[in-house]
Amino acid sequence: MGQEEEEATVAVEEEEDEEGRREKSEEIRNQRKQNLIMEISSKLIHGDLEAKIEAARDIRRLVRRSATTISSSSCYSLSYSSSPCSSSSSSSCKTRSKLGAAGVIQPLVLMLVSPNPDAREASLLALLNLAVRDELNKVKIVTAGAIPPLVDLLRFQNGSLRELATAAILTLSAAATNKPTIAASGAAPLLVQILSSGSVQGRVDAVTALHNLSTCKENSFPIIDARAVPPLINLLKECKKKYSKFAEKATALLEILSNSEEGQVAISNSDGGILALVETVEDGSLVSTEHAVGALLSLCRSSRDKYRELILKEGAIPGLLRLTVEGTVEAQERARTLLDLLRDKPEQKGLTSSVLEKIVYDIATRVDGADKAAETAKRLLQDMVQRSMEHSMSRIQHRAASCTPSNISSS
Structure with missing residues (x-):
């Protein structure tokens, strides 16, 4: 064997040894982590209250060591996401999964009803960390009975606990399986109260949670009523970026509310309510403009004589015309229909x-x-004229079809 071949063989053997050392080191780390998980689980199941609190805090610390972190000041931002784990956060996802499988969820849920505020806060933070980007843990937490105590915490005057409970409801409501349970729990009216009285983060979380619940197909009754309109309008007015995800969710809720007479009255009676929707049509994202024009269309369809002038007064025409060109297919159709209603009176x-x-x-x-x-x-004017002619012809045909021979002979 020549010198070059010997050197190549040595290099390969060194690489194999290094790979073996890395695998051994990883195996040791995983075993230590598994031992820690079992120790935490044992403390939560068998320990006294102080041990349970410490174990709950250990869960939070253990998950935070990975790429996806949740600190006391930013735990909410990650709790919104239900997207799959990226490669950079796969370690934390595995840790959450192992913790959930180790039986820590049930004792954490029981801690939510503890009279000790430290126990409640520690368990809330631990459950939030376990639920982020883990659909199975979300379902396990709700199945373990977390929703009733979380709803009770929404009634608290303690701002920190109430905000954590709001964030937890938001996180858990991202799982489709959980939505019917949360929707039936009485959480929605309390979330609406937070829209008016909560902190900025609490209000953002409440809007997102309500939006999650509004998409539940199993709901046999409305999630929110007209009482939600004023705070939603105020939040939309305060939102400088009408194209933001928050604006999309707020306008989606307002569109839902615009389908009821009480909601329509509340929107028109709210200070700047119609104007906020018009401004969203002008400056919103594709999603928020579609919802905003949908809400305005619901108003005008319900009573053109009552709402048409109010919508025109806020300068809706330019934004609607632009939407007929730039909006989604649904938004374009809604904008054209609303324009027809707004100019239908000679x-x-x-x-x-x-x-x-x-x-x-x-x-x-x-x-x-x-x-x-x-x-x-x-081209735009021709399209509007054509649509107007088609609309008029459709009405003539409808009237002709409704005429019976007896109507004609007696006229």
């Missing part, structure tokens, strides 16, 4: 043909630039 002021042409031209300029503005404006 004597309506402020929407003459010259004013309409100028608005359309301005929108076309922003969309396609000055060079193509005239062509785009012409």
